[in-house]
Every structure is written in C-alpha cells, then in structure tokens.
Amino acid sequence: MPSGPGDVLDLIRRGRATTRGDVLEATGLSRMTISQRLDALLAAGMIVEGQSSESTGGRRRRSLAFNTAQSHVLVVAIDTTHARIAVTDLGGAVLVEDCIDVSVTAGPSDVLDRVVLAMGAVLDKQGLEPDDLCGLGLSIPGPVDPVTGRPSQPPMLPGWDAYPVAEHLQPAVPGVPVLTANDADAAAMGEYAAARTHLTSLCLVKVSTGIGTGIVIGGRSYTGVDGGAGDIGHVRVSPLSEAPCQCGMHGCLAAVASGRAVAAQLRSLGLEATSGRDVRALLDAGEPEAARLTQAAGRRIGEVMATMVCLLNPEVVLVGGALASAPLLAGMRETLYRLALPRATRHMALQLGVLGEDSAVVGMTRLVVDQQFSPDTVTARLRG
Numbered sequence: 001m002p003s004g005p006g007d008v009l010d011l012i013r014r015g016r017a018t019t020r021g022d023v024l025e026a027t028g029l030s031r032m033t034i035s036q037r038l039d040a041l042l043a044a045g046m047i048v049e050g051q052s053s054e055s056t057g058g059r060r061r062r063s064l065a066f067n068t069a070q071s072h073v074l075v076v077a078i079d080t081t082h083a084r085i086a087v088t089d090l091g092g093a094v095l096v097e098d099c100i101d102v103s104v105t106a107g108p109s110d111v112l113d114r115v116v117l118a119m120g121a122v123l124d125k126q127g128l129e130p131d132d133l134c135g136l137g138l139s140i141p142g143p144v145d146p147v148t149g150r151p152s153q154p155p156m157l158p159g160w161d162a163y164p165v166a167e168h169l170q171p172a173v174p175g176v177p178v179l180t181a182n183d184a185d186a187a188a189m190g191e192y193a194a195a196r197t198h199l200t201s202l203c204l205v206k207v208s209t210g211i212g213t214g215i216v217i218g219g220r221s222y223t224g225v226d227g228g229a230g231d232i233g234h235v236r237v238s239p240l241s242e243a244p245c246q247c248g249m250h251g252c253l254a255a256v257a258s259g260r261a262v263a264a265q266l267r268s269l270g271l272e273a274t275s276g277r278d279v280r281a282l283l284d285a286g287e288p289e290a291a292r293l294t295q296a297a298g299r300r301i302g303e304v305m306a307t308m309v310c311l312l313n314p315e316v317v318l319v320g321g322a323l324a325s326a327p328l329l330a331g332m333r334e335t336l337y338r339l340a341l342p343r344a345t346r347h348m349a350l351q352l353g354v355l356g357e358d359s360a361v362v363g364m365t366r367l368v369v370d371q372q373f374s375p376d377t378v379t380a381r382l383r384g
C-alpha cells in the first residue's frame with residue numbers, strides 16, 4: 001500500500017491510527033521509516049503528540065492526532081433566505097460566525113457582494129488574514145458541476161447557472177483555494193465527520209425550502225458525473241398534479257413536499273409562511289396544521305427515498321434541513337419501510353441529523369481539509 005508521509009497523516013486524520021503501533025500495523029513500514037514520517041509531520045505542525053498514561057511493556061504510548069489548530073477554514077454556507085459565514089478550525093469547530101439575510105433570487109452578483117463584505121468582517125473579528133486560511137468552502141442550495149465548480153442548472157437559483165462563484169469571491173481572499181459544493185452534500189459530509197463510529201455509507205436528505213440529498217460512501221462525497229447525484233427534489237412523483245415547481249415542471253417531489261410546498265399549503269389555511277424556515281417556526285410553536293402537513297410531506301419524501309435506499313443500501317439515512325422534525329421523520333418512516341425491500345433497511349438507521357444548521361459548515365470544513373490534506377498533496381508539500 002502507498003505509505004508516504006501523506007498516507008500516514010491520512011490514517012491519523014481519519015482516526016484509523018492513534019499510536020505509532022497503529023501506524024505500524026496499518027502500513028507495515030519499519031519503525032525507523034515511521035519515525036521519519038512522523039518527525040516530518042510533527043515538524044510541519046500537521047500532527048500533535050499527546051501524553052498517554054497507558055503503557056505496554058514499560059514503554060509509554062503517546063497518542064497521535066491531527067493538528068486542527070494549524071490553520072483555519074473560512075466557510076460560506078448559502079441558503080435560499082440567508083447565508084452563514086464562519087471561520088472554523090480544521091476539525092470544524094466554529095471560532096467566529098455571522099449570519100446575513102440574502103435572497104438567492106436576487107442573483108449571484110448581489111448575493112456574493114454582500115457575502116464578501118461579511119467575510120471581511122468575520123476575518124477582522126477573529127484577527128485573521130487570508131494567509132491564515134487553508135481554504136474557503138462555499139456551499140450553495142443547488143447542484144455543482146464537479147469539473148468547473150460552478151452551479152449547474154440550479155432550479156432554485158435563477159441566474160446562477162454556470163456563474164463563476166469562486167472567481168467572484170477570490171479577490172477577497174487572494175491565493176486561498178476555493179471549493180464549492182452542494183449544500184446537502186456538505187451537510188451529509190458534516191454528519192459523517194461528526195459520527196462517533198466509522199460509517200461505511202450515509203445519505204442525508206435535506207428538507208428546507210427545497211429538497212436534496214447528499215451521499216457519502218467510503219468517507220467520500222459522491223456527487224455523480226454532473227453533480228446531480230441525489231437531486232431527488234425534481235423526481236416527478238405526481239405527473240398529474242397541477243402543483244408548479246421552481247424548475248418549470250409540475251408535480252415534482254419539491255412541488256408537493258418541500259418547505260416551500262408546505263408553506264403554500266399553510267398559506268391556503270390562512271397561516272403566514274413562505275420559506276422552510278417559516279414552516280420550522282410554526283412547527284416549533286406547536287401549530288398542529290404545520291405538524292400534520294409536514295408529516296404528509298414526509299410520507300411523499302419516504303416514497304422516493306425508498307428507491308434511493310434500495311439503490312444504495314446505506315448504513316444511515318439522516319434527515320436535515322429546516323423541516324427536520326419528529327413529524328417529518330414519522331411520515332418518512334411510514335412509507336419508506338413499507339415500500340423498500342426489508343434487506344435494504346434491516347441494518348439501516350433512519351434518524352434526525354445531530355448537527356442541525358451546523359452540518360453544512362462542519363461538512364464544508366471537512367471537504368476543504370480532505371482536499372488540502374489529501375495524501376498526495378501532503379507528501380508533495382513535505383518534499384517541498
């Protein structure tokens with residue numbers, strides 16, 4: 001197996017090796033080579049060695065850990081009605097953040113100009129310069145082309161198709177690598193990173209103003225050849241339905257079961273709601289119609305997720321986004337388990353995500369760190 005210093009760092013960073021003995025077992029390298037690798041990583045500040053009280057054969061075992069304080073990540077998580085701008089350490093812990101109201105329908109130029117101002121304020125607040133960042137992670141509520149990093153025909157973002165989002169932000173952070181990802185993909189990666197056990201596969205369905213899913217397989221985000229993997233919001237579940245969708249079609253899952261759809265149904269009952277966040281506020285206030293309609297939305301989402309679960313047979317399916325709630329989960333359970341094959345669900349957990357609104361921020365940090373500390377990148381950097 002490849003075993004340069006970058007590969008050793010990867011084992012430590014992913015929690016697969018926490019002692020020299022673990023590295024020896026995982027790589028088969030000689031003790032001397034392992035020492036050289038670890039010395040290089042320690043000298044570069046990429047890992048830290050801790051004290052351990054345990055001892056074997058009189059030897060003190062020192063723990064090895066990825067140095068999450070060596071640099072920072074600037075995260076911009078754009079949603080349909082607001083954007084969160086945060087600085088995190090390399091483990092995804094938020095050090096400083098701000099949340100600004102934006103309307104994505106105002107177009108990319110207007111939204112990103114306001115994001116740039118907020119980025120500057122957040123960096124100032126923490127006393128940081130662009131040189132203190134190892135990357136900028138941007139999540140958007142739409143598909144992202146994996147080759148260009150630009151939005152790819154995003155139904156909820158009129159005017160954003162193929163817009164150079166990274167190039168727009170770059171002058172504010174000269175020389176800092178910018179990584180753009182879909183928000184559900186970022187949220188799925190955040191929950192994967194936060195899980196206490198190593199998960200083989202995870203799906204997260206994000207139900208906010210729109211609906212999307214993120215997929216993590218073998219520790220990596222699976223986005224598909226065009227960035228469209230998991231974009232289930234526009235599966236036409238009710239071809240005869242008159243319900244219009246933002247993509248221009250009728251009867252999409254998002255047209256009948258998203259936060260926007262539930263908000264429209266609530267408005268017809270005389271309640272004030274336009275976005276997923278508004279529905280969430282009504283759920284939190286104990287509004288029974290919001291709970292009933294959210295559960296009904298969960299049933300429709302469960303119908304589509306049943307197919308996804310049969311396709312991927314994931315270990316965990318998580319529910320995130322503004323509508324993530326007991327009624328939504330209850331609705332999903334009703335249909336998903338009834339429609340999916342028992343073999344595809346018998347070992348699967350279906351539950352609410354644990355990170356809530358933090359999932360995209362934690363996930364973008366992880367995606368940036370995965371890129372900037374990949375085995376090849378680290379080995380090349382250390383060889384200078």
Ligand SMILES: [Zn+2]
Binds near residue numbers: 245246255
């Ligand atoms: Zn649609």
